[in-house]
Amino acid sequence: MNRCYKWYYFASKKPHEGHQGMTKTQLRAKSCVYWDGLSKDIEHMVGSCTSCREHQRAQQREPLLQHDLPSRPWETVGTDLFHLYGDEYLIITDYHSKFPFIRKVRGRCTSGSVVQITKDIFSEQGIPLRVISDNGPQFASQEYKAFAQE
Known part of the structure; x- marks a missing residue:
């Protein structure tokens, strides 16, 4: 050069x-x-x-915080939203089996739509003891907090 x-x-x-x-x-x-x-x-x-x-x-890098492994299926679940090809999806994953439940969000992705999809999955699988999320706007809203308390 x-x-x-x-x-x-x-x-x-x-x-x-x-x-x-x-x-x-x-x-x-x-x-x-x-x-x-x-x-x-x-x-x-x-x-x-x-x-x-x-x-x-x-x-400096923050240390990765590990969650305790649950002793049985559907005790602890993780939930998040993701985009794929212009569509938005909600994923709920069981921490014990690592099995994902993925549902497409129809229309706008609001707290209400996230709560409704979560209720649908919980009605099929049962209510977990603990739900972990990244505290995005849909999960940090009053509507989702009310759902969690309910």
Whole structure:
């Protein structure tokens, strides 16, 4: 590679503009240029970035919190919403068997529709002792909280 271009590319620090860390910077640079020692040059550039060094400690990984395994099926379930091909779905998974129940949400995905689908699944399978969610807006609403208390 032309040394002049190499110097210009790194002098402008284009691949590291977003300060997204070592791996993202390497991927961004490798998508448009390559030369021997590219990874080492990036390591040096990111390692000497004052902004990244200043905020590095604040970006430590949080430990994964494990849930206790239930002793029987349908004791604890997890629930969430997901999108697939433009449609929204509700998934409820048993923590004991890992068996998923997936239902398509018809119309708008509101707390009311989530409560109705959840009631339908609970009427088929029974009421679990514990429901775990990510506390998204549909699960944190007053309507869902009232359903949970009921």
